Amino acid sequence: MFKKILSVLAAAALCASMAACGASGASSAASEPVSGSSVTDSTAETATEEASSGALRVAGLKGPTTMGLVNLMAGEQGENYEFTMYGAADEIVPLLVKGELDAAAVPANLAATLYQKTSGAVEVACINTLGVLYVVELGNNIQSVEDLKGATILSTGKGTTPEYVLRYVLAQNGIDPDRDVTIEYLSEATEVAARLTTPSTDSQTLVAMLPQPFVTSVVAQSEGGVRVALDMNEEWQKVAGSKLVTGVLVVRKDAVEADPEAFAGFLNGYEASVETANTDLAGTAALCEAYGIVAKAALAEKALPACNIVFETGDEMKADLQNYFQVLYDADPASVGGQLPGDDFYYAG
Numbered sequence: 001m002f003k004k005i006l007s008v009l010a011a012a013a014l015c016a017s018m019a020a021c022g023a024s025g026a027s028s029a030a031s032e033p034v035s036g037s038s039v040t041d042s043t044a045e046t047a048t049e050e051a052s053s054g055a056l057r058v059a060g061l062k063g064p065t066t067m068g069l070v071n072l073m074a075g076e077q078g079e080n081y082e083f084t085m086y087g088a089a090d091e092i093v094p095l096l097v098k099g100e101l102d103a104a105a106v107p108a109n110l111a112a113t114l115y116q117k118t119s120g121a122v123e124v125a126c127i128n129t130l131g132v133l134y135v136v137e138l139g140n141n142i143q144s145v146e147d148l149k150g151a152t153i154l155s156t157g158k159g160t161t162p163e164y165v166l167r168y169v170l171a172q173n174g175i176d177p178d179r180d181v182t183i184e185y186l187s188e189a190t191e192v193a194a195r196l197t198t199p200s201t202d203s204q205t206l207v208a209m210l211p212q213p214f215v216t217s218v219v220a221q222s223e224g225g226v227r228v229a230l231d232m233n234e235e236w237q238k239v240a241g242s243k244l245v246t247g248v249l250v251v252r253k254d255a256v257e258a259d260p261e262a263f264a265g266f267l268n269g270y271e272a273s274v275e276t277a278n279t280d281l282a283g284t285a286a287l288c289e290a291y292g293i294v295a296k297a298a299l300a301e302k303a304l305p306a307c308n309i310v311f312e313t314g315d316e317m318k319a320d321l322q323n324y325f326q327v328l329y330d331a332d333p334a335s336v337g338g339q340l341p342g343d344d345f346y347y348a349g
Contacts, residue, residue: 055082056255056266057102059092062293063189063211064129064307065105065247067300070287071280072273081266085293087188089160096122102255103266107161108321109328109335111250115345116337122250125267125347127312127320128274129247131233133165134215134306138196138206138222142229145173149180154192154208158185161246164328164335165232166209171331172239189214197222211246213294213303220299233308242323246308251347264349267313274311277304318346 058081060066066085072078084101086092089110095101097118103125106114111124141147148170155162163185167177175181186192189210196208196218209232210218219226236244249270256263277284285294285301294300312320328335 055080056262057082057084057100058266059084059086059095059101059104061086061089061092061105061247063213064132064309066291066293067213067284067288067304067307068128068274068277068309068311069105069270070273070291070293071276071284072269073291074287075269075273077265077269080262089157093117096250096252099252099254101252103249103251105247105249107157108245108248108324109164110160111248112325112341112345113337114250115341116339118252120342120344121254122252123256123345123347124317124321124341125249125251125263125313126270127245127248127310127317128270129245130308130310131231131236131244132211132246132307133162133209133232133244134212134228135207135209135230135232136196136215136218136226137208137229138226140227142207145169145175145230145235148207149175151207152182152184154184154186154195154206156186156189156192156211162209162211164331165236165244168327168331169232169235169239173235193218193221196226212307213300216303216306217295217299220302240323240327242327243320245320245324248321256347267349271311274309277309281305313347313349321346 058069060069060083062085069083072081073083089106092101092104092106093110093114096104096114105128108127111122114122115124135142135148135153142151153166155166157163163183166183170177170181177183186195192208192210193214196206207229215228219228233244251263281301281304282297284304285297285299288294288300289297294303322340325336325340329340333339
């Protein structure tokens with residue numbers, strides 16, 4: 001039976017970074033194990049010892065993916081798995097490739113790239129988030145995509161979903177992303193938020209593309225100065241005619257084959273966790289605060305409806321991902337690892 005280990009970023013550190021919207025050191029990967037809102041040193045030692053015991057090792061990124069998992073993390077079933085949260089996707093990739101992680105919630109196009117990089121050793125188990133990206137501005141000048149021409153746009157996720165979404169939407173609206181705008185990539189959403197809310201003598205309109213729940217956080221903290229200008233999910237659907245898929249859960253095939261029933265049980269728990277996240281906003285928000293995923297429960301509760309947390313599997317997942325990957329491939333084959341994934345990329349259960 002899988003044994004217990006629960007590891008996410010230290011709650012106090014993340015809460016502080018969210019509250020200040022300052023540059024975060026969270027990208028230094030996993031920090032200290034937590035169980036509920038506190039943990040003793042002896043628990044941390046036990047967790048380290050149990051890490052090699054056979055527990056399904058699942059990684060997530062700060063944001064909606066982990067918000068969808070939090071009810072599973074906090075429940076009885078969560079004792080069977082090892083959860084670790086990281087600040088950036090590029091921290092997860094080598095661990096998954098080397099087999100030091102079994103499953104990870106990652107940007108959708110990165111899952112396709114991992115499939116190519118591992119020669120088909122991974123598969124996608126579910127879609128966990130749809131569009132969570134929004135363009136926000138300090139001001140009131142951006143009313144349409146066309147208004148972004150000439151702007152400097154702050155963003156995260158270079159080489160992953162945010163970059164490809166932004167470039168595609170811009171290009172389809174007649175804006176050359178290499179000439180007509182300046183896209184400045186920062187390592188984490190907290191850094192983008194800090195730049196957006198820091199007083200500046202620059203008269204240029206400040207524009208950023210951020211994911212939830214950071215959008216809700218920065219709008220609230222700016223006290224009306226920062227507004228949501230564009231919903232990138234809507235803008236994507238206008239030009240692509242398909243769903244914008246943000247995140248998926250990818251899993252190593254050898255981990256599934258080692259115990260198919262146990263993995264199916266994990267997915268059942270994940271599905272239930274997502275359903276609770278979308279129906280029990282207050283309870284889920286309280287857990288997000290307790291685990292340090294969002295600084296305050298009130299903020300998490302307000303952000304949850306805009307996070308588009310889903311649980312798609314089977315034919316629906318396959319169709320949505322194939323449509324999404326085709327759009328990315330047509331725009332830039334490198335965005336999905338050079339070629340489209342084969343049918344064996346899609347977990348059939």
